[in-house]
Amino acid sequence: xxxxxxxxxxxxxxxxxxxxxxxxxxxxxxxxxxxxxxxxxxxxxxxxxxxxxxxxxxxxxxxxxxxxxxxxxxxxxxxxxxxxxxxxxxxxxxxxxxxxxxxxxxxxxxxxxxxxxxxxxxxxxxxxxxxxxxxxxxxxxxxxxxxxxxxxxxxxxxxxxxxxxxxxxxxxxxxxxxxxxxxxxxxxxxxxxxxxxxxxxxxxxxxxxxxxxxxxxxxxxxxxxxxxxxxxxxxxxxxxxxxxxxxxxxxxxxxxxxxxxxxxxxxxxxxxxxxxxxxxxxxxxxxxxxxxxxxxxxxxxxxxxxxxxxxxxxxxxxxxxxxxxxxxxxxxxxxxxxxxxxxxxxxxxxxxxxxxxxxxxxxxxxxxxxxxxxxxxxxxxxxxxxxxxxxxxxxxxxxxxxxxxxxxxxxxxxxxxxxxxxxxxxxxxxxxxxxxxxxxxxxx
Ligand SMILES: Cc1cc2nc3c(=O)[nH]c(=O)nc-3n(C[C@H](O)[C@H](O)[C@H](O)COP(=O)(O)OP(=O)(O)OC[C@H]3O[C@@H](n4cnc5c(N)ncnc54)[C@H](O)[C@@H]3O)c2cc1C
Ligand code: SF4
Numbered sequence: 001x002x003x004x005x006x007x008x009x010x011x012x013x014x015x016x017x018x019x020x021x022x023x024x025x026x027x028x029x030x031x032x033x034x035x036x037x038x039x040x041x042x043x044x045x046x047x048x049x050x051x052x053x054x055x056x057x058x059x060x061x062x063x064x065x066x067x068x069x070x071x072x073x074x075x076x077x078x079x080x081x082x083x084x085x086x087x088x089x090x091x092x093x094x095x096x097x098x099x100x101x102x103x104x105x106x107x108x109x110x111x112x113x114x115x116x117x118x119x120x121x122x123x124x125x126x127x128x129x130x131x132x133x134x135x136x137x138x139x140x141x142x143x144x145x146x147x148x149x150x151x152x153x154x155x156x157x158x159x160x161x162x163x164x165x166x167x168x169x170x171x172x173x174x175x176x177x178x179x180x181x182x183x184x185x186x187x188x189x190x191x192x193x194x195x196x197x198x199x200x201x202x203x204x205x206x207x208x209x210x211x212x213x214x215x216x217x218x219x220x221x222x223x224x225x226x227x228x229x230x231x232x233x234x235x236x237x238x239x240x241x242x243x244x245x246x247x248x249x250x251x252x253x254x255x256x257x258x259x260x261x262x263x264x265x266x267x268x269x270x271x272x273x274x275x276x277x278x279x280x281x282x283x284x285x286x287x288x289x290x291x292x293x294x295x296x297x298x299x300x301x302x303x304x305x306x307x308x309x310x311x312x313x314x315x316x317x318x319x320x321x322x323x324x325x326x327x328x329x330x331x332x333x334x335x336x337x338x339x340x341x342x343x344x345x346x347x348x349x350x351x352x353x354x355x356x357x358x359x360x361x362x363x364x365x366x367x368x369x370x371x372x373x374x375x376x377x378x379x380x381x382x383x384x385x386x387x388x389x390x391x392x393x394x395x396x397x398x399x400x401x402x403x404x405x406x407x408x409x410x411x412x413x414x415x416x417x418x419x420x421x422x423x424x425x426x427x428x429x430x431x432x433x434x435x436x437x438x439x440x441x442x443x444x
Contacts, residue, residue, distance in 0.1 A: 003270075003340035003341065003342075003369055004270060004272075004369045005248060005269065005270045005369050005370055006268060006269070006270040007265060007266050007267055007268050007269065008265050008266070008293075009269055009271075009292060009293025009294070010292065010293035012120070012264075012265045014293075015265055015291070015292060015293070016264075018183075018291035018292075019182050019183045019186075019291060020183070020186075021182055021183070021186055021266060022181075022317075023113055023116075023139075025113075025120065026113050026114070027144045028117075028119045031063055031068075031117045031149075032056075032063070032066075033116060034109060034110055034113070034114060035060045035061070035063040035064035035109075035114060036064055036128055036335075037109050038057060038061070038099060038101075038109050038177050039057075039058040039066070039100060039101070040057040040060070040061055040201075041057060041100055043054055044057045045098040045099070045100065045318075046095040046096070046098060046099050046109075046111060047095075048098070048225060049076075049094045049095050049097065049098045049419070049426075050094060050095050051094070051422070051424045051425045051428045052078045052079035052082075052424055052427055052428045052431070053078050053428075054074070054075055054078045054079055054082070054115075055074055055078070055316065056095060056111055056126075058074050059071040059074040059075050059114075059115070060109065060111075060114060060116060060309065061255075062074060062118075063114060063117070063118060066118070068118050068121040069121065069122055069125070069127060069129075069148070071114075071118035071121075071212075072118040072119045072121060072122035072127075072129070073129045075115055075118060075119060075124075076119065076122070076129060076130075077129075078431075079201065079424065079428075079431075079439065080150070080151050080154045080155075080197060080372045080427065080431075081116075081147055081151065081176070081193060081214075081424075081427045082115055082119050082124065082424060083119035083120065083189070083193055084114065084147075084176055084180075084185070084189065084190070084193055084423055085112075085115065085183060085423055085424045085427070086112050086113065086114075086115035086116030086117075086119060086425055087112075087116055087184050087189070087238075088180050088181075088184045088185070088313070089112055089422070089424050090280075090311050090313070090422070091111055091112040092311055092313040093311050094204065094424075095111045095112075096108040096109070096110070096111050096112065098336060099111065108317070109301070110420045118181070122195065123192065124268070125281070128196070128199050128200065130154075130158055130200045131158075132157055132158055132160055132200055132201050132202050133158065133159055133160035134160050134207050135160055135202075136160040136161050136441065137162075138160075138161045138162065138225045138226075138441045139161070139162045139163075139164070139223075139224045139225055139226045140153075140156050140161050140162070140163050140164075140167065140224055140225060140226045140227070140228065140437060140441075141163075141164055141165075141220040141223070141226075141228070142156075142163055142164070142165040142166070142226040142227075142228045142232060143165075143166050143193075143211050143220070143227065143228070143229050143230060144165075144166075144167060144174065144219060144229070144230035144231045144232060144414070144416075145165045145167035145169075145172030145173065145174060145205060145207075145230075146169075146173070146174020146175060146176070146230055146232050146414060146415075146426060147174055147175075147176060147227065147228035147230075147414060147423045147426040147427050147430065148174075148228075148230035148232070148355045148413040148414025148416075148426040148427070148429050148430040148433075149165055149167075149174070149414070149430060150172065150173075150174075150194065150197050150430065151163070151299070151426070151427040151429075151430030151431050151434070152202060152228045152230065152411075152413065152429075152430035152431070152433050152437075153165055153197070153203045153228075153430075153434075154197045154203070154230060154429070154430075154434075155201035155431050155434030155435065156202075156434045156437060156438065157200050157201065157203050158200060159434070159438045160202070161202070161437075161441065162202055162204075163202060163204070164201045164203075164204045164205075164224075165203065165204070165205045165206065165339045166206050166209050166211065166215065166220075167206065167207045167208075168207075168208070168209065168210035168211070168213075169207065169208070170207055170208055171191070171207065172194050172205055172207065173190040173193075173194050174230075174232055175192065175232065175423070176190040176193065176194075176391075176423065177190040177191065177194075177260065178256075178257045178260055178261070179253060179257065179260070180260075180284075180287060180423070181256075181284045181287070182259050182260055182264070182288060183287075183288070185260075186253055210327065210383065211231070211383040211384070212382060212383025212384070212385065213383070216385050216387075217384055217385050217387075217388075217389070217410070218385065218387050218388065221388075221407075221409055221410065225409070225441055226409050226410070226411065226437045226440060226441060227393070227409060227410045227411070228299050228402045228410075228411045228412065228413070228430070228433050228434075228437065229384075229390070229397060229405070229412040229413075229416060230412070230414045230416065230426070230429075230430065231379065231383065231412055231414075231415075231416040232414055232415045232416055232417045232426075233377030233379060233416070233421075234379060234380050234383070234416075235377065235378045235379065235380040236251045236254075236373075236375075236376070236377050236378070237373075237375045237376040237377065237378060238254060238373070238375075239276070239331055239373060239375065241331060241332070241333060241334060242333065242334060243333075243334035243335075243336050243341075244334060244373075246334070246336050246339055246340070246341055246370075247339065247341075248270065248340065248341035248369060248371060249334060249341060249342075249370075249371045249372070249373065250370070250372050250373070251372075252275070252277065252281050252282065252284075252285040252372045252373060252374035253281060253377060254376075255283055255285060255372060256281070256284060256288070259288050259292075264287075264292065265383070267292055269289055269292045269293055269294050269370065270294055270368065270369030270370030271294065271295045271296075271369050272294070272295060272296045272298075272366075272367050272368050272369050272370075273289050273294045273296065273298070273368065273369065273370045273371070273372070274297075274298050274299075274300060274344050274368040274370075274371050274372070275289070275297065275299045275300070275323075275348075275372045275374060275378070276299075276300055276301075276310035276331055276344075276371070276372070276373050276374065276375060277299070277372075277373065277374030277375050278299075278301035278302070278303065278307070278309055278310060278327075278341075279308070279309035279310055279312055279376065280311070280314055280372065281374040281377075282299055282301070282310065282322075282328070282372075282374035283299070283310045283315065283317065283318045284374075285372045285374055286299045286318055286323040286372075287317060287318055287321045287323060289370075290321050290322050290323055291321065294370075296324065296343075297322070297323045297324065298323075298324045298325075298326060298366055299318065299323055299324070299325045299326070300326045300327075300329050300331070300344075300366070301325070301326070301327045301328075301329075302327075302328065302330040302349050302357040303327065303328065303349070303351060303355070303357050304327050304328060304351060304360075304363050305325070305327050307351075307355065308327075319363065323338065325341075327349060328349045328350070328351070329343055329346040329347065329348055329349060330346060330347055330349055330357060330359060330364060331345070331346055332345045332346060332347045332359075333345040333363070334371065341368055341369060341370065341371060342366045342367065342368070343365045343366060343368055344365070344366050344368050344371055345363055345364070345365045346363060346364055346365075346366065347359040347360065347361065347362065348360045348362045348363070348364070352383065359406065367414050377415070378393055378395055379392075379396055379397070379415075379416045382396075382398075388407060390405035390406050390407050390410055390412060391405065391406035393418065394418065395414050396416060396417050396418050397412040397417050397421055398417075398418075399411070399412055399413070399417050399418070401432075402432060402433070402435075402436035403417070403429050403432050403433035403436060404433075404436055409440075411433040411436060411437055412429075412433070413426065413429025413430050413432070414426035414429050414430065417429060
């Protein structure tokens with residue numbers, strides 16, 4: 001039956017179970033045993049691989065000696081979102097991949113889970129390890145309350161500067177609140193982290209105000225001593241094929257936002273679902289739709305498995321959740337009847353010498369009630385205005401290694417600038433920018 005889309009395909013109880021924690025939290029005994037496996041390497045490769053430069057052997061040693069609060073302070077002093085990152089970082093490609101314990105015989109130290117253990121310990125006890133320096137009398141505007149903006153604001157506040165964050169949505173947190181998979185960010189973790197960041201003082205958030213609509217970059221440059229831009233990705237890519245606008249065809253990021261904000265039992269889910277894309281967003285939507293009760297979820301990617309943006313671990317998560325991954329096929333047509341989706345037609349691809357997919361002319365059709373597009377997000381620079389605009393490079397705001405843009409009083413970071421699109425790299429960009437802004441405010 002085409003158009004078989006309904007909410008409550010599973011009982012609320014079953015949905016709750018399906019969306020429970022991806023990793024069971026470590027117990028105290030497990031954390032102590034795991035920390036004892038660390039060799040406390042000199043010039044530790046794990047720290048080298050951490051985008052926020054956390055002293056990993058340092059914090060693990062503190063857990064091993066029973067100083068769990070101290071461990072959390074070591075983490076948070078480099079990465080204020082160390083708790084979220086302990087849950088969502090692709091550690092299998094970063095710190096844990098290079099851990100010297102990661103051999104054929106042994107598994108790496110579970111750094112992400114230890115990080116989460118230590119930061120949970122601190123949060124549960126309501127400890128605030130940071131104190132603001134005396135008021136500097138300087139005022140900084142931050143645009144966007146995602147990981148980049150919040151990280152920048154926190155470091156600036158600790159330096160004693162006064163920060164106002166301008167955020168277009170009703171709630172701060174960026175993709176931590178609206179994008180990360182619900183089974184990675186349980187309950188109110190994102191909001192709890194924002195509250196912890198604001199608790200240091202000196203940060204005021206103005207929500208429901210959008211750059212380019214409610215205020216202009218020029219206004220902020222006149223009113224503030226410096227500006228940080230952390231807009232993230234504010235546009236999604238399209239397939240550019242017929243019927244893309246019908247109801248059952250969704251942008252994955254928009255639907256993921258609903259998964260994060262709505263009662264899960266009320267979300268409309270198809271019986272047979274197709275997802276197009278090969279990155280983590282594609283995996284996240286596919287897994288979550290399966291957890292909501294779709295009978296079949298087929299993820300189709302135009303290149304090979306090795307070329308997928310999703311890590312091997314994320315691909316495994318998809319497969320263990322029953323998502324079928326098909327590669328080397330690109331969408332050709334969306335079939336519909338009476339404005340209802342019936343099927344998606346694909347063309348097989350061959351990969352050329354430069355790794356690019358080329359259609360072979362051979363096609364196949366997948367019956368589908370619902371289709372999710374997860375083919376990438378991008379920066380729409382329109383909100384930056386047209387008067388004096390930071391220079392762009394390859395569609396993102398261009399920055400130097402200090403996250404400084406081409407404008408003397410404007411910095412930028414996170415997904416709207418070049419680099420890996422991860423929570424941890426956005427946090428690092430915000431931190432580096434704050435250090436550079438502080439230098440500029442103190443020494444000109
Ligand atoms: C579905 C999905 C799953 C992901 N999963 C992971 C994961 O598991 N692990 C991981 O490390 N990374 C993951 N990421 C990537 C990660 O979420 C981002 O790299 C990170 O959030 C970037 O932070 P940011 O601050 O640059 O941008 P964002 O988090 O996008 O924050 C930008 C903020 O700016 C605001 N804004 C936008 N336009 C305006 C405007 N005109 N005026 C004012 N405010 C504005 C937005 O509302 C938002 O709050 C995922 C991304 C997606 C989309
Ligand atoms: S590489 Fe592994 S063993 Fe060495 S310090 Fe890091 S976590 Fe410990």
